[in-house]
Amino acid sequence: MILPLLLVLVLHDGLARDATAATAAPRDVRMETLVESDLRDDQVESVRSRGDDPTCDRGGTTLQLNACAFEDLAKEETRMQRYLDLALEQAADSDIRSREYGEPTRQVELLTAAQTAWAAYAELRCEAREDQVQGGTIRTIVLVGCEIDATRQRTHEIWADHLTYPDSTPPMLPEPVLTVSEEQEGVAQQQQSADLALNTQYTATMNGLLPPARLLLRDAQRAWITFRDQQCRYESSGFRAESTCVARLTTERTRELRRLAQ
Structure with missing residues (x-):
């Protein structure tokens, strides 16, 4: 063959x-x-x-x-x-x-x-x-x-x-319902909201910790930012690019910080 x-x-x-x-x-x-x-x-x-x-x-x-x-x-x-x-x-x-x-x-x-x-x-x-x-x-x-x-x-x-399947298999790429500019505008708004929620939760969680724990959380947050940037660069490098990667990971991190504060 x-x-x-x-x-x-x-x-x-x-x-x-x-x-x-x-x-x-x-x-x-x-x-x-x-x-x-x-x-x-x-x-x-x-x-x-x-x-x-x-x-x-x-x-x-x-x-x-x-x-x-x-x-x-x-x-x-x-x-x-x-x-x-x-x-x-x-x-x-x-x-x-x-x-x-x-x-x-x-x-x-x-x-x-x-x-x-x-x-x-x-x-x-x-x-x-x-x-x-x-x-x-x-x-x-x-x-x-x-x-x-x-x-x-x-x-x-x-x-x-x-690029789609007749059954419930997910499509190979996202459905292009909106124009790229409309999608980017929506992503930017999502990211702005996610950033605001993360910063608010980070401050609230830090305020509830003792000084030694605050230093650990600060280092962990910096490490997470590095991970987020690398992960989203990876996701955007292939056909299955995830345009909402940063907002998605930011929202997940906000939930983690909220659980730490409980």
């Missing part, structure tokens, strides 16, 4: 590159074109002469809002590629196993073709959305917003079709 395996792996690598190419775009060049298209010629020359690059500010100018939109799109594309890469791995494994049973499948080929077709469709759909507001200052936001929505939807399709 070595030769068929090598052939499938070579096919997977080639098709995976095709699928990657279908979702990739020269964002830096395109951003410059779209951002500058929202300015008059004299404004473009003014920005260029100062060497200004718009930075994301969700309460700022049109250029700054455009920059935020491109950052959000880049996050969506990165997540979609992560889901697609894992889906292609699973498809390649399925193709190999099916050949062993004499009923060959074409999962890698079909998934790659579907991704290429989706990229072409999404581009035309979003260009049509932009064309509806041609001449307006919001056309960049409309175009990129459409691409953000389309990319998240495609990520969900990949997840549902290739």
Whole structure:
């Protein structure tokens, strides 16, 4: 079975590159074109002469809002590629196993073709959305917003079709219900609440201890912080990344400190 395996792996690598190419775009060049298209010629020359690059500010100018939109799109594309890469791995494994049973499948080929077709469709759909507001200052936001929505939807399709199981087995990756920016905003709020609860409980527990025990708890807390940071770096290094790792471990530590205070 070595030769068929090598052939499938070579096919997977080639098709995976095709699928990657279908979702990739020269964002830096395109951003410059779209951002500058929202300015008059004299404004473009003014920005260029100062060497200004718009930075994301969700309460700022049109250029700054455009920059935020491109950052959000880049996050969506990165997540979609992560889901697609894992889906292609699973498809390649399925193709190999099916050949062993004499009923060959074409999962890698079909998934790659579907991704290429989706990229072409999404581009035309979003260009049509932009064309509806041609001449307006919001056309960049409309175009990129459409691409953000389309990319998240495609990520969900990949997840549902290739990364879930028909039984109660947990999916290989979390369901992409929200956009990446929405998820990150939620995680940040969770972390802020978890940090506040931990600090409050740590202070209360320390106040109930004698001085020698306080020193031990201080050292233990510092060791826990090191563990938390290392554990979350580990969890974020693979496909099963846990975006809420810090908040989760912080909440667990708060419970431990609460039990110590009882």
